[in-house]
Amino acid sequence: MRKKKQPIQSRAINFDVMGARAVSEKSYWGDDIWYLKSASSFAREPRLNWKFSLPGGENSLLEKHQVLLASFRETVLGMISEDSGYGKVLSPHSTLGMMAGARDLFRWMVKCGYKSFADLDGQALEIFESDLPKILADRFKFFGIVPGVYDRPRRPVNAPLSSSGEEEVDFVDISSEIFELDEDSETSYDLDEEGAERSEDYFSYEQVSLRISFIFYAYWQSDRFDRFNLPTMPAFPYGGEPCGAIVSRIGTAYCKIIPPFPDEVALPLLTSALNWVNERSKDVLDLVDIYFDALEKDLNPSVELRKFKFSTLEGELGPWRAPIDFEVSEYINHDGWFNSSPLQTFRNVVLNLSGACLIIILFFVGMRVSEVCSLKGGLPSKKKNVAICLEDAFTKDSLTRLFFVNGVTSKGRQFPAKEKWLVGSSPVDSDVMPPAVKALCVLEKLFSKWREVSSLNDLVLNFSRPRGMPRDHSNITPSKTDTILRQIRQFIYTQVDLSALPDESIHGESLVIYRESRGLCIKGHHGRKTFSAYILETRSSLLRAVSQHFKHMNVSITESAYFPAVHRLRQESESQRTADSVAFFVDVVRGEKLAGRMAERIETFFKSDDLKKLSDKDLLEAVEEIVTTNELQVFFNDAGNCFIRANPKGSRCRMAGGGASWKGVKPDYMARSASMCAGCECFAAHRAHLPYWTQREERLEEQARSPGYNPREFRVDERDRKQAKAMVILLSKKNDASRKRKELNEL
Template identity: 25%
Template structure:
């Protein structure tokens, strides 16, 4: 009897009484009561595991799903599964034997979640329970995923059983199992829900604290300067040895592998690295045989390999942090420099909307999760028209093109990046080079952070923690716990709010990115670059609400005053528990109400009532649809009086500088008898003072600085 024959003859098996089921066949090789159901898969060559449903599962309570304690739960899960294959409801197609494994994945997740949350019957799954299921699924994806994306496919598999419970409600009711009380998630399908879950999962992924992100990005950008120049110079010397012409020396032509290795070793040991202008010493010691922490001997050739890979990985961090590219797109970047422009072949330069600037776009081909490959553009930077400087990500691509050219030629590859498969030294033959894989590049990026970024002096907790002791994992692992999603979100974080602690070149890059974003329309249809911005925007919003609810920040501005007045309501919705629960509640609140902050150096915009936004009122563009600020009319004086305006401690430096500049100028005007003429400057100083008082700034110290400026001015 075939699997299909078994399904056909036992199509009503799920309606039988318990006593008649245990030994009933579900396939030629499996019975109802077996720990595993194996179906015969008619697809030639298909593995048996693809057509298996496993009920052998350790649950959160420590028991097995097969234990007597969970008989009721196991019974209706089996009836649900069988009905999907033998008697699907709502005119759906029956599942094929080859889909048993993926069906099993979803059912096992559902079983674990039910036990974890003290549910055991479908009729208990009301809208509140299903909202928890959605949020818990998003959180588990965020916790477990370390690849390029939080997979919609993973979410889909775990959402299908809930959809199936509603689809099969008639069959389950006929079997005596009370159905779910109403259609799940308002009738939205598994695919649509999977998109929402993965978006939430991205939000639940803890943002990389500034205390970690800033030194990582600064070090990567700095490494592409002097250290990279030295590595390229030393590589050129080694390449010259590898490519040397035969000589007529009496001992031989001098082109043997052994002799070249000897010459390379001498060149490596003789190389003197450039001096660090800050310390006056070489940034790296002369290459020699050393013993590492594990007691292994590291020869000069091996150390040079490590330095070369460090350049590769610093460049990859710079590209991902500077553009928000997924790591798979970085792995797929093409090699080559255009002879005419001197730019990478994958880079285009277009005039900005105003014509005053030049926009840099990196073109890649997207194939992951796509029906057919398609080209997309990634905003990589901007510069004033006529300037010659290059955005950091573009410069990083040029470095990679030069750095890895020899190894691409060995592999005959037209892709920018490669990985080394030999264990020691640099490759000398094609068998030691391969196309780079995403996880290999991620490992390299973590290797760079571990060696070149020092976290030991950091405290255990960041200035704006989403959970207690949030810096400890990074300190304990030397940064190896950083995820691909977090590297990718660097650009979104700093494009939304440029941090003055970044290196000047890095600050300039993100200022240009932010300007290009507001100047208009350089994303095209590339939602992949927009998504991290949207997610990071939500995370910043959630962090503000979380810190307000837990009393970790003070806010000012007219919207800030409203938030302070609603603090008890916020605490009720978010809670004040540690361990990340309050943060997750804040993220959920932001998703539920679609609350979003907009960022400028002088504050944040939280437009709960879009029609009241002053920037739009001044521009004549007020509408309940316009929830994004009007960038033409937005400036500190306008924002400060707007009902949507919020500032917190992150904006203290801006308002301190504004207070000092305006108060110093106003007092000078008063001393000169021009106080009435310059009253507007005094008003600006008073406005800044009021905002600073509200967020707890040291006004006494600031006024002392103004007094000192006045004394210096009179002298």
């Protein structure tokens, strides 16, 4: 163990000397991007980008962070140099993982106000350990940042080529940035990868290790820091405790880090995926046939593909996309739009269809990504036009046909085991396929020709070269979890428009990260969580069935990881709001006097003779049906009730907050006020709100009687005083609805 050293801060830091050093044949220490030399001639060169977003809208290259950034650069360089104090020289490719941990540590230090590694004493490291689970759960929310690569505006796929005549991009360089997805290198350590995760919803060992190990790396480079007068760590991290022990302690912290999708995100995502599978797949499959026919006849595939005309979908005026040609395409793993050749455009269309099918399987079946990777392709016979991984059966009454998919699962098992999942059902005499069955059949047909070429039998294949289309087995490999996730994210990024999402869902869930990242925050496990949430929130008695479907060892695992208390509480909250809304409308039927611009509409709707004739019990049931059918839940407040769902376009608080729309069915709590609500088209108050307006009137009357009060000078207060007085008069009229409500509550 190294001796405790005091940080050197009095001497000037030699930035010029450090910056002039070469870190590779292509890069210097002070460059914004390091291109490192790969140890293998067959591997792509690692690319390290030192410019990344920080809390407060800053970036890492600002001068105020110069010392901290220099320490991080020196740590990375030291770990791959022969004079590394670590005792082991890491390969250049390992720096990709190091950068994932470095970015989060750098941001955390900036957020906490730590200027250098000298500030990381025992107390600071304890804080980092406690904050790390929150960072891993949602780094964007914790740091308040959105990666810069996500901020580019959307551009039509068929936008005209640049007049500058830009050459086609070298996709080898682009694909080397795959570790930069989500500004993290964890695409290969995704929660769904076999062996990467200790338990269903624990943080993976690798996720935590990438963050904690960098602190130890920085300590072992103290001699390099001294050489350039950089501040060093005051002592061995964590009091000498081994890195592995700390990682295990955090990695096994039970934390449900992936929530189910809000409806506002799931609907556009699944709608787009279903459109591709049901409507567009035939054209794409025809394109694949044209491509291989051209190869077989020794024709130019690009020329033949450009002749194809896409079909016009029902309800559309023209083809759903322009013919295959040179066009500008967007890629998630590079910051820009690029000119694509016809073959590259064809490749994009094929992989988009594959991504749509994978989304349908993950969200409609709830399989893990690793389990999808295990599915096999090929037709069992020429007569049976379904994938070999599919089989069917019939219910005991022979009225329903059940579809199962055969795969392999290794989660929680010592050895991989064959399993089958129910993927859909349909009436025996129906020709309509369930969505997941259709997606599996499309994948079977989509990659069938490439299976013949490569002699592989995997359902989903990967084109190993990032450019063009493979013609022989050398460029075709089985898909892994990272390649499947890449296809899914590429589809979401380019084919699903989330730009119109509001800040919050109808249930109060934040939608900002989905909108700002354009869906790149979505993980494969989101499908599994969304599938279970839909089933269990619809019918919680199916918990055991979901547990068996997910191949869990017991129901408690399913309940804790897939049906947590927060979702049960959300149901209870919605039920309570509905019950309160029903009670309010019953009061209206019984003669409760309302005030406000929505009052007349409510009274007209609910004061029908048919409702008045009902008994108390029947009235309660009738009003409850009206409320639930028309989603007339009321937002209650001391000043009055908000009926924004009945008239979203008339909401004054939504207008003040940036614009009212039919999607805005929840009040803008930051913008609204009592005086604003009282004049809103969505507002209505009754006797229960009288105390609020009485107190408001008394306070404003007292202010009006104070010396020096001038109504012309205090025009806003004078308006509020008259408004409060009018509300008190309207709400003071007597009625007997309160007695009726008491009787109903006793039922």
